[in-house]
Amino acid sequence: DEYFNIGADTAFADVDILATGRVVTEVSEDFDRYWASESAYPFERIVRRANAEQGRAELEISDNDRSQTLARYRRDLEQSDLFEAIKNNRIQWQHVKTKLVSDDPAKALDRARDKPQISDKLDEALGSPEKEIYLVSPYFVPTKSGTEAIADLKKQGVNITVLTNSLQATDVAAVHSGYAKYRKPLLKAGVDLYELKAIHAVPKTKDRGLTGSSATSLHAKTFIIDQQRVFIGSFNLDPRSARLNTEMGVVIESPPLAQDMQRRLVENTPVYAYKVTLGNRDKLQWQDPEDGTVSKKEPEAGFWKRITVKILSILPIEGLL
Template sequence: MNPNIRYGRNLFLLLCLTLAAFLSGCVSFKANHPTLEPAPARADTRIALALQELTDAHPGESGYYLLPDGADSFLARIAAIELAEDSIEAQYFIFKNDLTGRLFLDRLLAAADRGVKVRLIVDDLAKTWKDRYLAAAVVHPNFELRLFNPATRIGSVRILHDLAKVAKMHRRMHNKQLVIDGKLAIIGGRNIANEYFGASDRNVVDLDSIVIGEIVPDFSRIFEDYWAYSLSVPVEKVALQKKLSQEKHDEFRAQLAEWNESEETQAYLDRIQQETLLPNLNQRAIPFYWGKAYVYADDPKKLDNIRYNEDTHLMPDLIPYAEEAEESMLLISPYFIPGRKGSEWLGAIAEKGVNVAVVTNSLDSNDHPLVHSAYMKYRKRLLKSGVQLLETNAIAGGKESDPRLRDFSAGSLLHTKLFIIDKHYVMIGSTNLDPRSRLLNTELMTVFESPKLAANIIDIWQLESDGKFWELKLGENEQIVWQENSDAPAEPVSIEPGTTWWERQKLRLLRLIPIEEQL
């Protein structure tokens, strides 16, 4: 990278502070498949040494630090990458060639320049980078990139790939994780794109977490499984470019530097460094929550197997937590399609006296109307069975929104995947409560035992008082009405809030399309 880029010096200073902050557990890995053992993490890296005393003080536990703010989450990634000395393992569904995507790739290549072994897996369908750019990047001897389930292509010297693969193009890798030196991970629901990090006109409300402790090698084991799987293809074998060279690499790095020197990029970097909410940097302490932790992941074979073969699925590992719930179950999922069996299952849990609440997007905030059309078929039966339904209020957006959730403004898209059981088990990751996550895509979830963290999250979301959500209820003649959940609610609304007559008619037409299991 061009050493004259203005943000370099300030960012390095911030990274040093972040490392100092780290100075201020043992878990059970319960994957559904045999895992490949990663190389042991070095014990002499800056991160390893900085965390040693902290993790020694919490034997058998792991530490979590929430990143509800998009700008914080991006800054945490950049800071972590800058601290890497040995290895970086990154795995993402969406990886866009935009402001944050270019900065992210630039920092990965800068780490490779320092001698760090960098490996990146990206789902082929959801990226926006041209293959020739990514192929030029991997000329670097310390940088490798694989495309997961790449689409069938025609090259100058090869015919169509295996035609049998075409039927599997809709099955994607949806995992998101970043592992630094085998000692620190950032996991959650965010992809690498502007809208997830406060760099877009439309905010995406999401949740990530910094994770430390002995759970981290489990993320590396999962990464190794995906890296070695047959659907994970080196980008240089997919790109249409005939010849890779150092010259092409240098040209790409120069282009990347030019992009990152733009006024827009510099303004974004200045803003997130000034406004970041990462606490206590000056006090050199990040307040981790500590507790037992577990990681679950779909076997990558899931994309090759029959969709109903649950031997490769993570969901059977999560279901027992819900079925053993005694008091409460909060499910936050941007795309929620429970299906008939799922609706009956949630209703049965509610009938046992468990307070079951589901938070999802309203039609007004949902970026996939087809998904909403499938979800709306189950709303009435869920409400009848005692399940509480909350939909985002895209109009109000929470007039008094908690600053820790400042991305939740009017028009925001809910993208958080978060489940809390009995205010004790906190589940964070990439899984939506829909058929696509359950049957078609691969996912990754963590389960963390911490009543304190659960209470903190519930406090942040303020589900009952500040107008960020509509609560759905059954009115006269069992018709659904939307009640604003604020201290001074207005009259209930009897139609989908914030929508036009034509939008609602389109939704009724979409309900007729028989593709629910593809959503």
């Protein structure tokens, strides 16, 4: 019961996970737990002027329309890469150990202070890294204590790579301001730091994993530990995920999956992301993955966007990011 099968149809740099087994039930039950909790509010309490009954009526469709919609959905599904992989038996199924980690819904009401948070559960499930960590987080705000912890790991010989959004690629500039102040300390500690380039400047490719649902932003949240264990979920490495948001995800113990994911990231990240380094006098610089040119200011981002982030980085808002 502790195990489940996963089928991995690898895409750009991420992996589509098809799961069966007990963890599927656990995830479903966790959603039901949130749905039935006091943290979930009826629609009418949030949008008081809305006419819910009228809205439901407007959404009603005829049996014929419903049949056409289902037929179209089935046709699209059958033409998908994942369906083809299943049909042609190209999915490499693995029997692996997993662990669902999630916050208590009461966290949203500030009533779960005495209960383990997802960050504590992740720490227990992922274990202490011994050789390397590969972090993919669209909203990366390591905080002072987190940066110090990362620096300590580097001193212990743990290689650390971080992939996050560039200023032009991010959809939340305020969060980027919380990250920007830690770039130099991270680089001085020896962290390999990459920032995803806005998609309009990236060579066109079939991209379903690295940039998630947005046309320009990184959205995947993935941590790979020692090429042995993988976390895939909603948790970002920022104060908001740790203290305010309710988050969930799955830790998968699978060296083949972890190694495959990391290999793809190692191969593709330098092609799609700026390499951030320190130049003369410890000045930040960004190397363009396309032509190798080096910029000494946030690439692609306009003047006012850079100024806005600079001002936000001074404000005491880190705990909210």
